[in-house]
Amino acid sequence: MIYKELLPIIANQSKCNRLKVGAIIVKDRNIVAFGYNGTPHGWCNDCEDNGVTKPEVIHAEANAILKAARSTISTDGAVMYATHSCCTECAKMIIQSGIVEFNYIEQYRDRLGLEFLEKSGIRTHQI
Numbered sequence: 001m002i003y004k005e006l007l008p009i010i011a012n013q014s015k016c017n018r019l020k021v022g023a024i025i026v027k028d029r030n031i032v033a034f035g036y037n038g039t040p041h042g043w044c045n046d047c048e049d050n051g052v053t054k055p056e057v058i059h060a061e062a063n064a065i066l067k068a069a070r071s072t073i074s075t076d077g078a079v080m081y082a083t084h085s086c087c088t089e090c091a092k093m094i095i096q097s098g099i100v101e102f103n104y105i106e107q108y109r110d111r112l113g114l115e116f117l118e119k120s121g122i123r124t125h126q127i
Contacts, residue, residue, distance in 0.1 A: 014045035035063025061090035091116035
């Protein structure tokens with residue numbers, strides 16, 4: 001699966017030290033957006049302060065959804081692939097964006113985000 005192979009390359013663009021995360025949104029077999037965890041445009045790219053993630057860091061899933069939102073491509077009915085399972089905040093964005101399936105490589109320490117997705121009828125798979 002090519003998307004799984006691309007995820008680490010995308011995640012590696014992150015300047016975060018603690019955990020590099022990448023996400024891809026696919027619709028009709030085309031990559032419509034991708035994202036990695038990092039700070040907003042124009043901000044210092046230091047993601048951690050003494051090993052703690054700064055509050056301004058945007059997660060990879062959110063960055064991918066926001067990139068799609070800035071374009072003319074809808075994420076309704078799309079599939080998301082990510083290096084890690086999502087947190088609850090990203091799960092809410094995934095639900096609201098119309099994404100119907102979430103695939104991830106590694107399980108994040110908190111499973112609640114996946115539970116949110118599953119409760120909303122979004123298919124989840126560890127790949």
